[in-house]
Amino acid sequence: MMLDDQRIVQARVALESNGLVVADLLSDDIHSSWRRCLEAGLDPVKSPRIENVGAARLREAREQRAMVHRLAIAEMQALYHQIAGSNFMVALAAPDGLLLDAIADPSFAHEASAAAIEPGTVWDERHCGTNALGTTIATGRPQSIHAGEHFFRRHEGITCVAAPVFGPDGNLACVLDASSDCRSRQSHTRALVGMAATQIENLLLRETHARHVIVSFHSRREYLATLSAGIMVISDSGRVIAANRQARFLLAGLPVVMGRQFEEIFRTGFGVVRDAAAKGAVVTMEDGVGSVYFAVAESPARAEPRVLNARALSPPSGPPGFVAPGFVAPGFVVPEFVAEDERVARGVGLAVTAARRGLPILIRGATGTGKELLARHAHDASGRRGAFVPVNCAALAETLIEAELFGYADGAFTGARRGGAAGLVAEADGGTLFLDEIGDMKRPLQAVLLRLLDDWTIRPIGSGRSRIVDVLMIAATNADLARAVSEGGFRADLLYRLNAAEILLPPLDERGDFVLIARHLLARFAPGTSITDAALADLRGRTWRGNIRELKNILLRLALVAADAAIDIGTIEAALGATASPEPSAAPHDLRDVVKAQIRAAYRDNGGNISATARNLGVSRNTVYRGLADH
Missing domain, CATH: 3.40.50.300 (P-loop containing nucleotide triphosphate hydrolases)
Structure with missing residues (x-):
């Protein structure tokens, strides 16, 4: 419950004047947080020690948490559109408080920038004092921090709400946060953030265990496609591999322990549920104490996108355009195009999650x-x-x-x-x-x-x-x-x-998967035609105003010129003219040559790994490709 302004004012006077934390004036979580901040040596009237890790470490952190980052982006977009009004932002942080991404309303962008709420900054309590994101990390529970409840006076104009997202292993996977100026705060924001966090948890559970049987269940049939449904992951032998928090709540008092057999929890045999999975049909199952649930199981054996039978299970009714929270068609479809570039892969994940x-x-x-x-x-x-x-x-x-x-x-x-x-x-x-x-x-x-x-x-x-x-x-x-x-x-x-x-979608010139795209296009439209690494490097160094469409047409022309031979530098010169990367005529100590030499040395040190080379140098993969173009 939000404390009234007068009590917060009194608590802040004691904090700023005497370094005291008065328990009677604060909620338990705020009281504990302020004490942790004082023990960390923070001064509430000074500016917080906000760390910015830089672009290279931010890219690495996003790559390390690629799955949760991809799934969370779509939920952040949805949450952004669900929160009415203005002067707010939605942010995602790693378990150490590093802000991975943020979507800010234009009217709040300036305030967020002034407070250093931006990707690459670290928002744990040790750096930024009491704040919803950092305090959620410290407690493992959702937090709402309003105005003067923040430890630092500098943050008194902000209200923030955060919720933890736990992975299938039970560890903190990320934290979702919605912040606004105090005048724009809304009472329903905490509920919306909590729902979005639960949705990300469920998506993580499904995607992590896509190769196993996934059972969704609830005592009411119309709730099967909502966030109220329990979700359990079952192995082919009938053992429980994972379960979401709602499943544990619905089955409170029963042995929902990883490794237990399905029949130790339910009187209904696992075979009955598994057989229904192939049909996408809803079945009833009874737990060990006699409670009855409606359930639908999704089998990993089906290669096509798995869709729940529309007659058996439909999303709860609502106004036109209504989307039931958690109504996700499970399954994974491999793209028919190359999407190895980090930005493209993130975009594909966002598009798929939003479409579902x-x-x-x-x-x-x-x-x-x-x-x-x-x-x-x-x-x-x-x-x-x-x-x-x-x-x-x-x-x-x-x-x-x-x-x-x-x-x-x-x-x-x-x-x-x-x-x-x-x-x-x-x-x-x-x-x-x-x-x-x-x-x-x-x-x-x-x-x-x-x-x-x-x-x-x-x-x-x-x-x-x-x-x-x-x-x-x-x-x-x-x-x-x-x-x-x-x-x-x-x-x-x-x-x-x-x-x-x-x-x-970035232009082809900026993508880090150019070589894979070229090979994919050749394999699809000119099967049997090979291309040398030198030719690929030459094409990589050219300008592609028509992007992938232009590259496809050029590759088809080169395949015709090469006939049954491999496409090489000679083929490119015959079809397109001079190569894109002639030997430099500048002096060997020209700055450009020095940079190329550094890239090539790092490339060798990293065993020919483009991504590792880019990370170690703190540059994009495109820069590495250009440095290797005539190597």
Whole structure:
């Protein structure tokens, strides 16, 4: 319960004047935290000792926690859009307090920067005193720290709420935090942060144990697809491997211990549950004290995306566009494209998680960076059984916008097709509507699309009947929509509805997986054609304004020139002209040569490992590739 301002004022006077922590004026957690801060030698009236670890260590920390980071990004995006109002930010921290990522409202960005709440800073209690993130790490429990409850006076203008995220092994995996200025705090933020943290825990459990049988259960059938459901991971032999906190709560008093047999907890045999998994059907099972649960099991044996039987298990009903928390189609779909670059891999994970939760996705990137490929992958991984319907927004005729999208009845207008037409949105019902080139969408269409996103209801032109559709919305653009909004070319309210999950695909020149992309394209479009390392290094050093699309066309041309031989430097010179990396004519002590020599030496020291070389030098993998281009 939040302490009133007067008691906090009295507590702060005692703290700042005499170095005393008065227990009667503070909650137990704040009292203990202030004492820990004093024992660490912190002074409440001075500035906190905020450490910034730098870009290289931040990249390494993200890589070390790649799975939880990827899963958490989508939940952070969803949480950001759930918290109404302004002047707030959502942040993710590692168990040591290192801020891995943050999404800040523009109105709060300045305040966050002034308080050094940004990725790369460390927010444990030893550095920053009492704060929700650091105190959650210290206690292992959710925390809400408001105004003067912070140890440092400098943070009195901020309210922060944090919740721990525990991994399947029971150890702290990360901490989720939402901070705002004190005037903008909201009573429901703690609940939203807690729900998001639970969702990340469940996703971690599922993904870590994707090769085992996963059983979701609850005493009420309609809660099976919510965060209230218990989740247990069972081995093929019927032993309990892991369980979420809700499973332990529902089965309190029973031996939910790792390694126990399923039949030691439930009277229902594991074989019954496992057999139902292949059908995606809901079964009933009884625990050892006679309580009955509805359950659905997901088998790892199915290679295709595993989807719960729609008739057997549907998400709880709600208003149009409602997404049940925790309603995730499990399973993993391997992308049909290369995604080894760190930023691309993170974007793929965000797109998949958002698609499985039914959140709108906005994919940004230059022409040829693979926006539609990513959209199709998100659709495939979502488990949706409907169609993937691509729409070129720039090609939609302004006068036929509603007819194209929503369809029309027989005889609705002159020239209408006999029998009418269903419309693109209806075609995508149960599937995905992909709006390509949305930055070129005309203003009238933007208004029409906004109405659709408001209630997901369509009514064909000339028809008196309407219907609600279930559509995953994915949009893509190479335009700067924020700039378009400021210039009046794009509606701000539409942008906010479309970018629940926003992904930026980097240009090919900036990607660290160029070599893998080139080999993948050759294997797919010119099978049997090989390419030398020297040729790959030469191509890597060139400029690719058309990105992956241009690279594919160039590789096809090179494959034709090479005929049955390998693509080498000679092939490139014959087809494209001079190589991209001629021998330098500058003096050997030129700065550029010195840098290249350092990169090559580090490359040798790291056994030819590009990522390790980049980490040790504190540079991007692109810089390493360029340094090795003529090596």
